Structures are given as structure tokens and as C-alpha cells.
Amino acid sequence: xxxxxxxxxxxxxxxxxxxxxxxxxxxxxxxxxxxxxxxxxxxxxxxxxxxxxxxxxxxxxxxxxxxxxxxxxxxxxxxxxxxxxxxxxxxxxxxxxxxxxxxxxxxxxxxxxxxxxxxxxxxxxxxxxxxxxxxxxxxxxxxxxxxxxxxxxxxxxxxxxxxxxxxxxxxxx
Ligand code: SF4
Numbered sequence: 001x002x003x004x005x006x007x008x009x010x011x012x013x014x015x016x017x018x019x020x021x022x023x024x025x026x027x028x029x030x031x032x033x034x035x036x037x038x039x040x041x042x043x044x045x046x047x048x049x050x051x052x053x054x055x056x057x058x059x060x061x062x063x064x065x066x067x068x069x070x071x072x073x074x075x076x077x078x079x080x081x082x083x084x085x086x087x088x089x090x091x092x093x094x095x096x097x098x099x100x101x102x103x104x105x106x107x108x109x110x111x112x113x114x115x116x117x118x119x120x121x122x123x124x125x126x127x128x129x130x131x132x133x134x135x136x137x138x139x140x141x142x143x144x145x146x147x148x149x150x151x152x153x154x155x156x157x158x159x160x161x162x163x164x165x166x167x168x169x170x171x172x173x
Pocket of ligand 1: 030033
């Protein structure tokens with residue numbers, strides 16, 4: 001289970017937004033698209049919900065769809081738009097699902113991991129990946145997978161169909 005201590009360490013590595021996102025928005029290539037998805041859900045790792053609460057984050061934005069989805073949670077947003085928009089919780093929690101976006105990882109037996117990429121993100125469409133973010137997400141995925149509950153969750157859980165592509169041959173090591 002993801003402890004408050006590990007969650008805190010991981011959150012420190014992700015400020016929330018990437019400068020490249022702002023650049024693409026300024027260029028008209030993106031309208032903060034990932035905050036506007038409809039018909040999708042978020043995945044929270046085992047222990048992520050509880051640890052976020054213990055760290056003082058607000059989760060009232062989320063409606064729980066499944067409180068025991070492979071040990072984690074499947075939730076949806078009660079409102080459209082960014083979690084940091086005015087009118088929300090005092091200290092809104094941005095899930096790791098969003099912080100790692102447009103990447104997600106699935107560990108395989110033997111230790112390597114498959115990297116998935118969100119085809120809908122303009123970074124992917126325009127071939128303008130943020131290398132620093134990609135490296136950071138891979139390192140964090142490895143750190144998270146040291147926890148057997150999290151590793152099992154990442155192996156079994158499925159993101160919203162159609163959002164992520166598994167890129168054949170793309171493994172982290
Ligand atoms: S992650 Fe992709 S979809 Fe989200 S704001 Fe950045 S460029 Fe846009």
C-alpha cells in the first residue's frame with residue numbers, strides 16, 4: 001500500500017503542470033485537453049486515497065465508482081475542468097494518474113515495464129514529448145513498483161479504453 005511518506009516523496013517530483021503544456025496551450029495546440037476528458041475515469045493506486053487524506057488533501061471532487069479496484073480505487077470527477085479551478089477543495093488532490101499523464105506503466109514478470117502513452121495528448125500527436133517528464137515518470141513507476149500491492153495493481157488495472165496506446169517494444173529497461 002502506498003504510504004503517506006512514499007506518496008509525499010512522489011508528489012515532490014511532480015509540480016502538477018509541465019511548462020510544455022503551457023507552451024502548447026499558448027500555441028493553440030491544446031486547451032488543457034486532459035482536464036476536459038468526458039466519459040473517462042481516474043485510477044488511484046492502493047493506499048493513494050487514504051494517504052492523500054492523511055497528507056491533508058481534499059478529495060471531495062471525486063465520486064468513487066469502485067472502492068476496491070484491484071486494491072486501489074476507480075473514481076470519476078464530479079465536475080469538468082482542472083482540479084485546481086476555483087470553487088473546489090481547499091487543497092485539491094491531483095491523482096498520480098494525472099501527474100504521470102501522458103504516460104502510464106505496466107510492470108511485467110521479470111522486472112521490466114511496458115510504457116503506455118496517451119495518444120490523445122498533443123505532445124504525442126505532435127511528437128513533442130517532454131523527455132524530462134518521461135524519465136521522471138519511469139523512475140517513479142519503478143519506485144512505486146517496489147510495493148507489491150502497487151505492482152499488482154499496475155499489472156491488473158486498466159485505464160479508460162481508447163485513451164492510452166501500448167507502444168510495442170517500448171519498455172523502460
Ligand atoms: S498533458 Fe497533454 S493534454 Fe494535458 S495539458 Fe499537457 S499537452 Fe495538453
